[in-house]
Amino acid sequence: MTTEQRRALKLAASPGTTSQEDSFELACRLPTPASAPVERMTIVIDYDEGEPLGCVPDDHLVIVGVQKMTAADGKLRIGDRLLSMNGRLVKDKDRFYQFAKRMHPQVIIQVERQIHKTPLTDDRAALIHLKPDTTINDYFVAHLSRIPGSKIGLTVKTSDNGKVIVTKLEPFCLAERCYEVGDYILDVNGEQVSSKDSAKLLLKKGLQVDGYVSTIVERVKPEIMKSLRKTRRDRIRNPKVANDVIHIGRREVARIKHMAKAGEGQVPKPKSILIHNENLLSRRERRKTSPKPAPKPSDSYSKRKAAVKFYPRNIEMNVQSDIKDPTKLIPVPRDRHRSSFDLSQARMPQMGTKGPPL
Known part of the structure; x- marks a missing residue:
């Protein structure tokens, strides 16, 4: 401790407060940003030998990081200013790490913590x-x-x-x-x-x-806020009907009741708002009751339907071939015992040739 700090201790100490703890607070209080309010707190941390505290201070001894699942987790906060450890002044980071290594199994840390509200x-x-x-x-x-x-x-x-x-x-x-x-x-x-x-x-x-x-x-x-959230949930579940819709609905209910009373309980069927022409309505009713004629298939449809046919007997036809040398053509042997056309034994015609329909 320097001479100026000792002099400050003597000037600040009062007869009723002669403890080292109170004097230390007055002489070694670290500056805080602008006029941020702070409170002095005592943090007790238990840890084993060789176990790190898990907090990282900066050059101004302000905690800038706290590792999770360590001894300091949940005890120290980011922004806390370190003042002392087990009653000994923490001057810099090196002194902090030295104290942290040998003050197990318990360390009592004095910090200044900012008040946020x-x-x-x-x-x-x-x-x-x-x-x-x-x-x-x-x-x-x-x-x-x-x-x-x-x-x-x-x-x-x-x-x-x-x-x-x-x-x-x-x-x-x-x-x-x-x-x-x-x-x-x-x-x-x-x-x-x-x-x-x-x-x-x-x-x-x-x-x-x-x-x-x-x-x-x-x-x-x-x-x-709780009441507002409940009201909002109720509005989402039961949305409010528009005022004009309510007015139209009430007017329609009154009209139907009046017509039922005038007709001795017989309520006429309301007229549809989508159909205004009675002749159109009658034509539509006739279309619903009259059977629809079956569609007549066109010639192209019938041809497509009967495009593939199988003949029960063999047909010999002269076909044209692009091969000029007829000796290269292989004849198909005739089998009199087959009564149908055998695709496995038949030779498919070449490109450009004509053959019997399959």
């Missing part, structure tokens, strides 16, 4: 002339800090009512800690926003320059 104050609401309606919505201030190597994961758009609404949050992102899908972002660092472009510009500027932004969030109360 704080109640909305009247002064903050007055900056944008906001009068919160707490009967339906909840209002709070969301604090978002930039951490190297971590994604913000926030997607917004301009809603129909002129507000900026959160539409998507990536899993395990920084924005998931303070926002939910459906939240309205009313301002960024005290400046009112009414479009996604202005909100994106202010968020980007604040995170790049200061590494921190705060926004007023309007969120529908959980019980109201």
Whole structure:
């Protein structure tokens, strides 16, 4: 510990607080981005010898990664600032890894953890002339800090009512800690926003320059949201009929009742709105009752149907051949005992020749 730190300890210590823990907090408190609120927490981690803690700090001793299924998983968070381990000051990364190797089976880590949600104050609401309606919505201030190597994961758009609404949050992102899908972002660092472009510009500027932004969030109360979702499901299951359809239906019911009362209970068959000509109706009725004549097959149809025939006897016919030398032709032997045409023994005619129909 340097001389300046010892001097700060003497000036900051009061008669009622002489413990090393309180003095250490005042003298060695690490700077946080802009004015992000933080809280001091004590984390107890049990681990065996040779087992890694599973957390990765950066040069400023801010946790930038936590490995799953390790001792630190579920205990330390990304964004936590390391202060001490078992009461000993953590000055840099090397000192942290040295302590982690020999402080098993249990290490007590003091960290500073950022607060992601704080109640909305009247002064903050007055900056944008906001009068919160707490009967339906909840209002709070969301604090978002930039951490190297971590994604913000926030997607917004301009809603129909002129507000900026959160539409998507990536899993395990920084924005998931303070926002939910459906939240309205009313301002960024005290400046009112009414479009996604202005909100994106202010968020980007604040995170790049200061590494921190705060926004007023309007969120529908959980019980109201539950009721709205139930109403929406009911509307999908039982859609509401249009008013003009209801009016026409009631008028038609009244007309039918009146006609039934006038005709002593005999309700006439309503006239179809698709047919206006009685002669056309009678012709259609005659067509339904009269038998339809069978279609007369055409000549081409009958020819196609009888195109293939088999003759029970052999027919000898003179055919023309493209072969000029008749000696090269092979005669087909005649079998008098066959009473039908044998395709296995017959020779198919050559291209361009004519033969008997099969």
